[in-house]
Amino acid sequence: MIDYSTGQGEWTHWILEETVFDERNLAKFETIFAQGNGYLGVRACTEESYPGQTRNCFVAGTFNRFDDREVTELPNTPDFIALNLVLNGEPFHLERGTILAYSRRFNLKNGEMIRQVVWESAKKEQYELVFRRFVSMQDRHLIGMRLEITPLSGKTDVAMRSGIDGRMTNSGAQHFHEGDKRIADGVHLQMTAATTESKIDFVFNCTHRFWKDGRLVSPINKPSIERRYLGTEMKVSLQESEKLVFEKTCSIHTSRDIDNTCGDLGRLKEASLSELIRYAELGYEALLTESARVWEEKWAAVPIKVTTDRGFDQLAIRFAQYHLTIMTPSHDSRISVGAKGLTGEGYKGHVFWDTEIFIMPYFLFTDPEAASKLLEYRYCTLDGARLNAKRRGFRGAMYPWESAGTGEEETPEWGPVDVVSGTPTRIWTGLIEQHITSDVAYGVWQYYRTTGDRDFMVRCGYEIIMETANFWASRVEWDQPSGRYYIQDVIGPDEYKEHVNNNAYTNYMANWNLRTAIRCHEELLHADKEAWTKLNERMRIQEASEEWAEKAERIYLPQPRSIDDVIPQDDTYLHKERIDLGKYRNQAHVGLILEDYNMDQISQIQVSKQADLLVLFYLLENQFTKKVKRANWSYYEPLTVHDSSLSLSTHCILACDVEEDELAYRMFEQAARIDLGPNMKSSDQGIHSASIGGIWKSVVFGFGGVRSLDGLLRIDPRLPAAWEALEFPLYWQGDKLKVRIDKKRLQITNGTNRNESLSLHVRGRLHTFKQTLDLELVEGGASVEQAN
The missing domain is CATH 2.60.420.10 (Maltose phosphorylase, domain 3)
Incomplete structure (x- = not known):
C-alpha cells in the first residue's frame, strides 16, 4: 500500500508512494500527503469525490466559534480541489470501471503530489490521467493544480466542472456567512465569505486554462452561481492520443493576513484576483519551480543525513522535517502550531504544550527566528492567560490547556463515550491540567539560554516567566501538618490519572518556574534597571520575588523512596492496583484500555497513558542522579501503554540516557511509524504534530545526545547499532x-x-x-x- 523506496537517484529517500487505491484508506493519505506552507494547509483529498473523504483546507489563526455552546476552532474553508470529470458521458471514478495502473507519489523535497492513473470506463474506453498539485512556498496564498488527460482508445468529449465550493463544514458546523460571488470572462472565479463570530473576511480566487497538444485553447464554458457555490462547466473534444492539459490556479487571502495592505475588502478583492491572473499566466511549471527553489533553500539549511542501510529512517526524518515546516506559521507571531497542524479537524486547531516541549526545539536549534515567533504567540496571548487565572481565583497568568486566538481556555467540556455509563466523558484537562503554564515558561527560558537573545526577554520573556510564577505562587496550598506547600487536584502529563495531589512533574516544574522567575528578577535588576522599573511598576515584581522565594523553598517535591529510589508520580499512584498490562502494551491500535475501563476505573490502576514523571529526567536532568533515573525508568516504563503519540519519542530519548540502546531504537521506529507507518487508521484526523517533533528530538536529543542545560551545550552521542x-x-x-x-x-x-x-x-x-x-x-x- 505504501512504498517507501520509490525514490531513485537524487530522489532517494524523498518519495512516498501510494501503490494501490483503496477508498477505505483515503484519510491516511489525505493526512500524510497533506500540503501547506504554515499559512494554509490542504488535505490531500482526490479531485473526484468519495464518501469517506474529509475535504479540509485551513488558514492558520482564523479561529471562529460556531455558537456560544461550542469552543472556537479553525474553520474549514471552501474547497478548490474538487473536479467533476466526465469522459464520453462516463463520470471518472475509481470505484467504477477498471483501474489498469495506479500510483500516487508525494515528493517531500519539493512538496508536489502526482497521481497517475490508467482507467478503463464501463464502456471499455481507456484514458491516461495525471493529476499534479502543490501549495506554494514562494507565495503563501497560492495553490497550483494541473491535470493531463490522454484518450487511449478513440475520440473523447471531455466535460469538467470546477469551482469554489463554500458548502464545507467542520463536522457539520458552518463557520461562514456567504459573501459576494462573481465569474469574470467565464474562467476567473471569486468568492468572499466572513467568519460568523470572529468577523474575518476571506477572499477565494481561482482561474482555469487549457492546452491541447501544447496549444492554448478556450473551451466551451457554462458558468453557474448557486448557494455557497460558484463554478463553471467546461467542454473540450479530443482525438485519440491527443493530450489535454488543464491548469487551475487558486489563492486565499484574509483580512487578518499580516501582509494585507489593501485596507478594505473591496481593494483586497481586486488586488488578489489581479495577482492570481498574473500567476496563472506564468503557468504551473514556472510556479512550481519557484516554490521548489524556496524548498531547496529550506532543505539546504537543515540537512540531516543518516548513514545506514535502513532507508526508512532517513525518509522518516525528512517526513518529520517536511511536516514541521508546513505546520508552523513562521511568518506571523500571532499564531502557533495546532496539535494536528493544518492537516485535519482533530483538536480543532488548538495549541497545546506540544509546541514548547515537542515542536519548538526543532526550530530552536535550526531556525531560532521561527522559534522566537512561536514564543511571541504566548506573549500575544498573555492577557488571555491572565484572564484564565482570574476566572479561577488565582493571580498571574494561567496558560490554557487548549489555546486558540486569545489565550483563553478552549478545551471542550465533554468528550468520547464512557464505556460504563454510555454518556459522554467529562474532560477535566482544561480545568486542572495546569503544568502547561510552567511548560510555556520552560520554553521561554530554553530559548533564551540557547540563543542568548536578551532583547526577546526584555520584550516578552521576563514578563511571561514572572507572570507564570505569580500563578504558581497563588496556586500552591499550605499544608500545616507537613509545613509544605502542596499542589492539589491536578492532572499531570499522564492523563490517565485525574484529580491527583502532588503530581511530581507539576510540582517540580512549578518549583523550577518560581526559582527561574527569581533569577530573571535579579538578572533584569542588575542588567537593565530601566526595564526592571517598568515591570516593577506594572507587576510589583520586587514584592513578588520575595513570595516566589518563600514558596519555592517550601513547595513539596516528592523524593526517591529509600527502598528503591522510585519517586511517587503522585500521592497515591504507587498504592493503586496493578494488573497485567500486556494486552494494552501490545495493542495494534491505541486506546484499547478505554474499551474495558472508564476514566474513573483507570485512575485506580497503576497504568500511565504516557511519560509523566520521566519527562523531568529530560527537562530537569541535572536535578537527578543516574541511579534515580534508571530506577524510575525500570518502574514506570513497564506501566506505560503509550496511548499518547507524545510518549514514544520521550521514552526513546530517556532510553538513550539510561543506555537502553536497542529499546531506544525500537521506540524511535515505533514513533516514526505513528503517521508514516502502514497502520491505515492512525492518522485519520490529521498528523500527530508533537510526535512529528519528537522524531527529530529522538534523533538529535536521543541518538545525538544534544542538550541545552541552562546555557551549557552537551553532546553525548549514542548511535543505534543500525546507523x-x-x-x-x-x-x-x-x-x-x-x-x-x-x-x-x-x-x-x-x-x-x-x-x-x-x-x-x-x-x-x-x-x-x-x-x-x-x-x-x-x-x-x-x-x-x-x-x-
Missing part, C-alpha cells in the same frame, strides 16, 4: 554548527564563528574550541584529537 553515522546542523548562541557523529568520533565545525570560542560537555568533560572540534569517543569520556 554508521549521523550528521545534523545545530544553532548555538548565534553560531551555526555542523555536527558529525560516527561510532568512534564526534566532529563539530563552526560555520559562522560569531563567538570567540564555544564550550561544550562531551561525556562529562568540558571542551573548548573556536572553529573545529574532533574527538575520539571512548567509553567513559572523549580524548581530544584536534580543537581549534
